[in-house]
Amino acid sequence: MKKILSLLFTVFVGLQLNAQQDTIQTNNGNVILTPIFHATTVLEWNGKTIYMDPYGGADGFDRFQDADIICITHAHGDHFNKETLSGLNLSSTTVVLPQSVADELGDIKFKEMKILNNGEEISISGIKIKAFPMYNLPNDDTARHKKGWGNAYILTIGGKTFYFSGDTEDIPEMRNLEGIDFAFICMNLPYTMDVDVAADAVIEFSPAVVYPFHFRGKNGFGDVEKFKQLVNAGNEAVEVRLRDWYPEK
Numbered sequence: 001m002k003k004i005l006s007l008l009f010t011v012f013v014g015l016q017l018n019a020q021q022d023t024i025q026t027n028n029g030n031v032i033l034t035p036i037f038h039a040t041t042v043l044e045w046n047g048k049t050i051y052m053d054p055y056g057g058a059d060g061f062d063r064f065q066d067a068d069i070i071c072i073t074h075a076h077g078d079h080f081n082k083e084t085l086s087g088l089n090l091s092s093t094t095v096v097l098p099q100s101v102a103d104e105l106g107d108i109k110f111k112e113m114k115i116l117n118n119g120e121e122i123s124i125s126g127i128k129i130k131a132f133p134m135y136n137l138p139n140d141d142t143a144r145h146k147k148g149w150g151n152a153y154i155l156t157i158g159g160k161t162f163y164f165s166g167d168t169e170d171i172p173e174m175r176n177l178e179g180i181d182f183a184f185i186c187m188n189l190p191y192t193m194d195v196d197v198a199a200d201a202v203i204e205f206s207p208a209v210v211y212p213f214h215f216r217g218k219n220g221f222g223d224v225e226k227f228k229q230l231v232n233a234g235n236e237a238v239e240v241r242l243r244d245w246y247p248e249k
Helices: 002-020 082-086 197-204 224-234
Strands: 020-024 031-035 042-045 048-052 069-071 096-098 110-116 121-124 127-132 152-157 158-165 182-185 209-212
Touching: 042 152, 069 127, 096 121, 182 197, 197 209, 197 224, 209 224
Parallel strands: 048 069, 069 096, 096 110, 158 182, 182 209
Antiparallel strands: 020 031, 031 042, 042 048, 121 127, 127 152, 152 158
16 A cells, blocks of 8 residues: 555656646757746756756756756855755766856866856857846845846757846846747845836747746745736737746745
8 A cells, every 4th residue: 555655646746747847849859848946947958958046955856867057147045056066966067157156166066167247158069058137226236136246048949049037137138138939037025026027027028938936035925926917918929837936835
């Protein structure tokens, strides 16, 4: 009986994980997209595995291949998490990061390190990665994230574009984005922006699909259902996909 219950539990967990995965068709194979935790996302494509802002413990990545690429947006602990990184096998990993994170690596070693400033881009294994601004407003000494200190990222994979916002507010660079297929947008006060402002920005730059993520703030979780309603009302062309970024919620 215990074996049967254990098997059923394994199947149930597996179904839950698969339900959270999205299969995205590109011009050159599918991207398998899996939300992990907070802003952490895994992308798998043509035998390559990408971790975005790995956080929440190394065991969250047990079911994936070791990362070929890791992108880190900035040096705050829920994006650059030394405990998580220390538990991963990084011997074959190229890390893409801003200088501010490179300065904090300490004894964490990767196979290769690529430091990008806002506006710079590189290609790794057929994946184009562009560093994009992320910052708070006003961009002054009071900002938790100053312009140039961290990177948002735009990944181009098989002709599809994936925008990961990092920790940003409602900056003009984001509103002026064009041709984004999949956008991952943060919304947690007081660190980034609220649900209403995030929705208004998405309505303007009109990605094909948007995932609200990074929505746990000082006062709990953002109302992503409200976000979806606002976006749907303001721009019917944008598909809002709600996924479980907080399994403990």
